[in-house]
Structures are given as structure tokens and as C-alpha cells.
Amino acid sequence: MTAFDPSDITIMIVDDEPSVRQSLAAWFEDDGYSIVTAQNAAEALQCMQEHSVDIILLDIKMPGMDGLALQDRIREFNQQVIIIIITAFATVDTAVRALKAGAFDYTTKPVDPDELSHLVLNAVDKIRLQRENLALRESIDHLQFVDDIIGESGPMQQVLELVKTVAPTDSTVLILGESGTGKELIARAIHMNSRRRYFPIIPVNCGALPESLLESELFGHEKGAFTGAQYRRKGKFEMAQGGSLFLDEIGTLSLKSQIDLLRVLEDREFHRLGGERTVKADFRLICATNVDLEKEVKSAVFREDLYYRVNVFTITLPPLRERRADIPLLASHFVERHARSMNRPAPELSSEAMDVLLTHDWPGNVRELENAIERAVVINKTGIITPDDLPVQVGRNSVPPRGSSLSEMEEEHISHMLEENNWNISRTAEKLGIDRVTLYNKIEKYGLKRPE
Amino acid sequence: MSGVREVTVIPLGTHPRDVSLEELRSGIEQILPVRITIRPRPVDIDSALDASRKQYHSTSVLALLLQQAEPHTERLLGITPYDLFVPVLTFVFGQAQLNNLAAVFSTFRLHNEFYGIPRSGEQLAARCLKEALHELGHTFGLRHCIDHPCVMNSSTYVEDIDLKPADFCLPCREHLEIVL
Numbered sequence: 001m002t003a004f005d006p007s008d009i010t011i012m013i014v015d016d017e018p019s020v021r022q023s024l025a026a027w028f029e030d031d032g033y034s035i036v037t038a039q040n041a042a043e044a045l046q047c048m049q050e051h052s053v054d055i056i057l058l059d060i061k062m063p064g065m066d067g068l069a070l071q072d073r074i075r076e077f078n079q080q081v082i083i084i085i086i087t088a089f090a091t092v093d094t095a096v097r098a099l100k101a102g103a104f105d106y107t108t109k110p111v112d113p114d115e116l117s118h119l120v121l122n123a124v125d126k127i128r129l130q131r132e133n134l135a136l137r138e139s140i141d142h143l144q145f146v147d148d149i150i151g152e153s154g155p156m157q158q159v160l161e162l163v164k165t166v167a168p169t170d171s172t173v174l175i176l177g178e179s180g181t182g183k184e185l186i187a188r189a190i191h192m193n194s195r196r197r198y199f200p201i202i203p204v205n206c207g208a209l210p211e212s213l214l215e216s217e218l219f220g221h222e223k224g225a226f227t228g229a230q231y232r233r234k235g236k237f238e239m240a241q242g243g244s245l246f247l248d249e250i251g252t253l254s255l256k257s258q259i260d261l262l263r264v265l266e267d268r269e270f271h272r273l274g275g276e277r278t279v280k281a282d283f284r285l286i287c288a289t290n291v292d293l294e295k296e297v298k299s300a301v302f303r304e305d306l307y308y309r310v311n312v313f314t315i316t317l318p319p320l321r322e323r324r325a326d327i328p329l330l331a332s333h334f335v336e337r338h339a340r341s342m343n344r345p346a347p348e349l350s351s352e353a354m355d356v357l358l359t360h361d362w363p364g365n366v367r368e369l370e371n372a373i374e375r376a377v378v379i380n381k382t383g384i385i386t387p388d389d390l391p392v393q394v395g396r397n398s399v400p401p402r403g404s405s406l407s408e409m410e411e412e413h414i415s416h417m418l419e420e421n422n423w424n425i426s427r428t429a430e431k432l433g434i435d436r437v438t439l440y441n442k443i444e445k446y447g448l449k450r451p452e
Numbered sequence: 453m454s455g456v457r458e459v460t461v462i463p464l465g466t467h468p469r470d471v472s473l474e475e476l477r478s479g480i481e482q483i484l485p486v487r488i489t490i491r492p493r494p495v496d497i498d499s500a501l502d503a504s505r506k507q508y509h510s511t512s513v514l515a516l517l518l519q520q521a522e523p524h525t526e527r528l529l530g531i532t533p534y535d536l537f538v539p540v541l542t543f544v545f546g547q548a549q550l551n552n553l554a555a556v557f558s559t560f561r562l563h564n565e566f567y568g569i570p571r572s573g574e575q576l577a578a579r580c581l582k583e584a585l586h587e588l589g590h591t592f593g594l595r596h597c598i599d600h601p602c603v604m605n606s607s608t609y610v611e612d613i614d615l616k617p618a619d620f621c622l623p624c625r626e627h628l629e630i631v632l
């Protein structure tokens with residue numbers, strides 16, 4: 001599978017108005033496509049002899065031969081090229097004629113940027129399928145775009161094998177793992193190695209939004225759906241069109257949201273809030289959770305039918321303490337990354353600092369490690385990171401207290417982090433690598449109290 | 453990165469509501485090795501208004517912005533509260549000259565209130581910063597980035613802007629390191 005280069009795709013813009021040609025050309029040049037323009041049918045036909053054109057954006061109303069006649073002419077010698085009609089004068093009649101005569105799609109000026117980019121992405125997807133014949137391909141040899149997934153340990157290699165297996169299949173995937181293990185990176189890797197990768201992957205953190213907002217967030221709304229809704233708003237289901245939807249912390253969905261989601265997955269379509277029109281739900285679903293969904297099903301907090309829908313192919317991410325072999329690699333990767341983004345030379349990690357990193361238990365997993373390294377890079381002045389540059393709790397908790405349960409350790413860690421950050425919820429949540437809602441839930445669960 | 457580029461930020465039409473140019477300046481300077489100068493007085497862009505669409509033609513706005521260039525000017529970044537468009541599209545968030553002097557973006561559709569959701573100064577500031585970085589990225593020769601989460605991801609919807617990070621991915625950063 002080769003990386004996709006938009007410049008391999010040539011778009012021809014045919015319109016008699018210079019400002020339209022110029023603005024469309026500039027718009028698609030920003031995306032990296034190769035662009036040619038023509039101001040009339042004769043120029044367009046000439047262009048097609050000189051360039052191998054993949055997509056034509058065609059205006060209907062032009063002096064001389066009009067767009068529909070030009071389409072007919074082109075079809076006489078080229079069945080392959082994708083023609084998208086863009087016209088200021090839309091009638092159902094011309095639309096039907098254009099589509100019957102082999103236009104790929106049809107839209108009216110002025111067009112929503114979003115609609116235009118989707119029209120073209122759909123066309124690009126079709127071209128790519130033709131070129132790569134991906135539809136027939138069932139396995140991949142090499143994973144692409146996984147530079148951010150660092151890990152040579154056995155457990156991580158197993159994870160990447162699973163990603164390789166499932167990525168090209170379009171199957172629903174459930175990613176399990178503690179907070180901070182990098183579930184979103186794995187979701188992205190699956191998406192980027194699937195045939196949907198030219199469409200977006202849309203992440204939704206189900207735990208971060210109250211139920212009242214989640215509905216509009218997922219479904220979007222029509223103009224006037226409620227007071228203040230002056231404009232149509234697209235929901236995540238729609239944004240994920242053609243691509244993948246990544247539902248993180250799916251275990252936190254309310255029962256009502258679970259029913260909503262189940263219905264969309266079953267019907268493969270939905271309505272925007274306050275809307276009549278059905279919108280197709282064409283996305284691949286990737287979910288993640290750090291809770292035991294099976295247990296949630298038994299206690300009736302999670303619907304069994306939805307559980308079977310999402311639990312098709314499971315990938316379990318190991319916590320960092322179970323793949324300590326990756327810590328040196330991860331640490332130097334993060335040192336490199338943060339030094340770079342601060343435009344500084346990368347400091348070295350002293351062997352004492354590395355010992356601390358290797359023995360710490362990392363309840364916040366890779367994200368906690370990254371935060372610790374970022375902090376060290378920020379405060380380090382000498383060019384060599386020592387244990388003193390690491391956050392206090394990393395040094396202190398490096399040997400896990402014997403006999404204590406996981407939740408006792410979590411409680412202790414969270415309360416310590418809260419103190420360290422003066423009970424600033426946002427900052428503490430960020431340091432722990434969890435969202436604020438989860439943090440509030442944990443504070444409640446352990447009955448933690450802010451000191452007077 | 454070699455020299456530090458001078459970027460002049462100019463309000464167009466009038467000062468955008470609820471936006472701190474100072475905050476925008478420090479945001480940009482944290483990500484890009486540029487030095488920002490803010491012109492306090494807004495530049496008039498009335499001649500770019502399309503009365504029938506009640507929007508401003510962004511290509512004409514860029515032309516007006518270019519008239520503000522001085523001999524030492526390296527980059528001009530216009531910011532306007534007015535809605536921008538190009539002829540075929542219903543609107544644009546911004547426009548930039550690829551690998552060239554000028555870029556502009558509009559705050560009109562970056563306000564939550566525009567979509568009927570409660571206003572958020574934090575979100576507005578984050579969106580402004582991302583739009584500014586994105587359009588400046590174009591002026592430094594970057595095209596849309598498709599392979600990584602990156603501020604150069606194309607955004608056709610305000611939620612797209614919210615989803616992308618306010619930073620450049622590694623390949624884009626490497627490109628910037630060469631040109632800057």
C-alpha cells in the first residue's frame with residue numbers, strides 16, 4: 001500500500017468566469033491536487049488531450065457548447081473521467097439529465113466548502129479504488145503512519161499484528177486498555193491503514209460531554225431546531241461520513257445514548273435534530289473503553305445488544321508496567337519531541353533518571369510518562385535530565401506499595417496529584433491523562449475531599 | 453531555524469469582538485519562530501463588500517491587505533470579524549497566498565453563538581490561533597496535511613477546526629524548519 005499523494009490526481013476546472021476558475025483552482029491547490037483550467041468547451045477538450053485528467057468540475061452554462069453537451073462529447077472518448085457538475089442555475093431537469101448522461105454528482109453555486117470537499121473526496125476515493133484495486137485486497141504487509149506508536153516489546157508487537165489484521169476489513173473494533181495507554185493512536189492506526197483513510201477519523205470522548213449536549217454533538221441539528229440554532233450544525237456521525245468514528249470511553253454512554261447509537265448502527269442512517277431528511281451513516285466504528293464492559297452488561301449499565309455490536313474484534317493494550325522494555329525508547333522519543341517543539345537541543349537522560357523511569361509503576365501509563373518527560377525538558381537547564389527533573393510522585397512511588405490493591409494505588413495517586421496541583425481539576429486531569437468528568441467520578445468514588 | 457520572520461497582524465474592517473490580538477500574538481510566537489507586530493488601526497475593506505451576498509470577497513480583501521505592505525514586510529496576516537467568501541463557495545474561513553506575502557482569516561464563523569451554542573472565549577481563542585497558524589502555514593508554502601493530526605488539516609466546518617491540534621505535525625514542522 002503506497003501513501004496517497006494528491007498531486008497524482010488532476011482536476012480540470014471548466015468555467016467561463018475567471019473568478020470562479022481562479023478561486024476553485026486556489027482552493028484545490030491548497031489540498032495539493034494538480035489543477036488545470038479551461039474557459040470553454042474547446043479549451044477543455046484541448047486540455048484533455050494534453051493532460052491525463054481524473055476529475056472535471058464542469059459549469060453547465062457557458063457560451064458556445066454548454067456543459068451538458070461537453071459532457072456528452074467527452075463521454076464519446078472517455079468513460080473513466082469523473083464529471084461533477086457545478087452550476088448556478090439548478091433545475092431538477094438539468095440535474096437528472098446530467099446524471100443520466102453519466103455525471104458523477106451535481107451541485108449548485110454557491111456550494112458549501114464542506115459539500116464540495118466531500119464531492120471531490122468521494123471522486124478521489126473511487127479513482128483510488130480503481131487504481132489500487134484495494135477492494136480485492138484483504139491483508140496488508142506493512143502498517144503505515146504508525147510512527148507515533150512506539151514499542152518493540154512483545155506485547156506491543158502483538159497489538160500491531162492485530163491492527164494489521166483488522167485494519168483493511170472494515171470491521172468494528174473495540175480497543176481495551178487503561179487510561180493513557182494510547183487507545184486513540186491505535187484507532188488512528190486502524191483508520192489510516194484502511195481504505196477509509198482519505199476520509200476523516202472523528203474522535204468523540206463520550207465521557208467528556210453531558211448527555212444533553214452529546215445528542216446534538218453526535219446527530220447535529222437543523223437550522224431552527226431549537227432557540228438559538230441559527231445555522232445547521234453537523235454532528236459527528238455526519239463528519240465521519242466515509243471515514244471512521246472513534247467513540248472513546250463508550251462505557252460512559254447513558255442508556256438513552258446507547259439506544260440512539262444502537263439505532264444508528266442498525267439502520268445505517270439517522271436524522272439531524274429537528275430534521276426530516278435522513279442522512280446516511282457511512283462510517284466504520286472504532287470504540288474504546290477502560291472499563292469491563294461485560295461486567296457493565298451484567299449490572300445492566302450497558303446494553304447487551306449494543307455490547308454485541310461493538311464487541312466484534314477486540315484489541316487489548318497492555319499497561320506500560322507490563323511492557324517496561326519500551327520505556328527507554330518511549331522516553332527518548334518524548335525527549336526528542338518536546339525539545340523539538342520548544343526549539344531546544346534535546347537533553348540527555350542520565351542513567352539515574354532512566355532507573356527511576358524504569359521502576360516507576362506508571363498508573364497513568366504512556367501519557368503520564370510523556371507528561372513527566374515534558375516537564376523535565378521544560379525545567380532542565382543543564383542538558384542532562386536527572387531524577388530531580390522528574391515529577392515528585394514519579395520518584396516517590398517508584399516501588400509500588402506491597403499488598404495494596406490497584407484501586408488503593410489509584411486513590412493514593414489521584415489524591416497526591418490533586419494536592420500537587422492545588423486541586424485544580426483541569427490541570428490534574430491533564431497530568432493524569434484523563435478527562436475532567438472521569439476525574440470528578442474518581443473523586444466521588446474515593447470520597448476525596450479538598451483540604452480546608 | 454535560521455532567521456526570525458516578521459509578521460504584521462492587521463485588523464481589517466474593525467476589531468474582532470472578544471478576540472485579544474495580544475493573546476493571539478503570543479500563541480503564534482510560541483509555535484512559529486516569527487516576531488509579530490500588531491497594527492492597532494483597522495484597515496478599511498468596504499470596497500471588498502459584495503452587497504448582494506452581504507459578505508466580503510476574500511480575494512479582494514487580500515489585495516487590499518497587500519497595499520499595506522512596506523519594503524521590509526515579510527508576512528501580512530489580516531483578521532476580520534466580517535464573513536468572507538469566494539465566488540463558488542458559500543463562505544471561507546480564510547484565504548492565503550501560497551508561499552507568498554498575505555493571508556487573512558475571519559472570526560465570523562468561529563463564534564459559538566453563530567451555531568446556537570453557548571459562547572466560549574476559550575474556544576474562540578483556540579480557533580483563532582489555529583486559523584492564524586493554518587493560513588500563515590500556507591504563506592510559508594505548506595499545503596493541506598492529510599496524514600497526521602496537524603494544524604494544516606483542511607477545515608471546512610468549525611468542528612474540524614476544534615478537532616485539529618494548534619501545532620504542526622513533524623513533516624510540516626520539518627518543512628517549516630527548511631524555509632524559516
Ligand SMILES: [Zn+2]
Binds near residue numbers: 030590596606607
Ligand atoms: Zn487551508
Ligand SMILES: [Zn+2]
Binds near residue numbers: 602603605622
Ligand atoms: Zn502536517
